[in-house]
Amino acid sequence: MEIKKEQQGSTLTIKVIGRLDAGSAPDLSKELTTALDGVTDLTFDFAELKYIASAGLRVLLVAQKRMNKQGTMKLTNVSESVMEVLDMTGFAGLMTIV
Amino acid sequence: MEKITVDATIDNLQTVTDFATNYLEEHSCPMKVAMQIELVIEEIFVNIASYAYHPEIGPATFCLEFEENPAAVLMTFIDGGRPYNPLERIDPDTTLGIEERDEGGLGIFLVKKNVDEITYEYEDGKNILRMKKIF
Numbered sequence: 001m002e003i004k005k006e007q008q009g010s011t012l013t014i015k016v017i018g019r020l021d022a023g024s025a026p027d028l029s030k031e032l033t034t035a036l037d038g039v040t041d042l043t044f045d046f047a048e049l050k051y052i053a054s055a056g057l058r059v060l061l062v063a064q065k066r067m068n069k070q071g072t073m074k075l076t077n078v079s080e081s082v083m084e085v086l087d088m089t090g091f092a093g094l095m096t097i098v
Numbered sequence: 099m100e101k102i103t104v105d106a107t108i109d110n111l112q113t114v115t116d117f118a119t120n121y122l123e124e125h126s127c128p129m130k131v132a133m134q135i136e137l138v139i140e141e142i143f144v145n146i147a148s149y150a151y152h153p154e155i156g157p158a159t160f161c162l163e164f165e166e167n168p169a170a171v172l173m174t175f176i177d178g179g180r181p182y183n184p185l186e187r188i189d190p191d192t193t194l195g196i197e198e199r200d201e202g203g204l205g206i207f208l209v210k211k212n213v214d215e216i217t218y219e220y221e222d223g224k225n226i227l228r229m230k231k232i233f
Binding site for chain 2: 021051053054055062068081089090
């Protein structure tokens, strides 16, 4: 997995590239603990995210809960296979997907 | 039957999924199904790696067997860790709001959603989880 961040003021876009699995999810989690400081508008760009497992979902859930307190969060360019996992777990209804 | 035994650690997750992916390709498994199988393998293997022997490290064995008419794969996970029946885990309530949702139980829930049959038994000191996925 590779993470690319683009920040303008309090607006942050995080591009997650590759696989968000049990091996890589802790890296994203760690990244987010400081990257979200002061952010009010968070976008995850999943255009190049090919695969997500429950470890990745947990990171998204924690991020969503945090952003609910300090701003908004959305997921963009979600692929069919990742969307399927979000749908199955009810996450699609908990998050803003555009 | 194809079989691999590794130390149940997160570092070996890729070894097990790669092992499976190679055989799935050989058996012309559709890509979408292969990805669902990969998810199933990850969730079970990660569970074993995280809890079965904790804080020690122990082995996990993964077996693959293919069936025809209908095309399907039989998958078995065997570990010698503490007895644990993942099927007894209560499914997360997917209708709950964000603040009520907790982070547990998602993995085994995804497994159940992505296989056609799943059984668990504890025999001779081993957890044995068998799953069937129709292509």
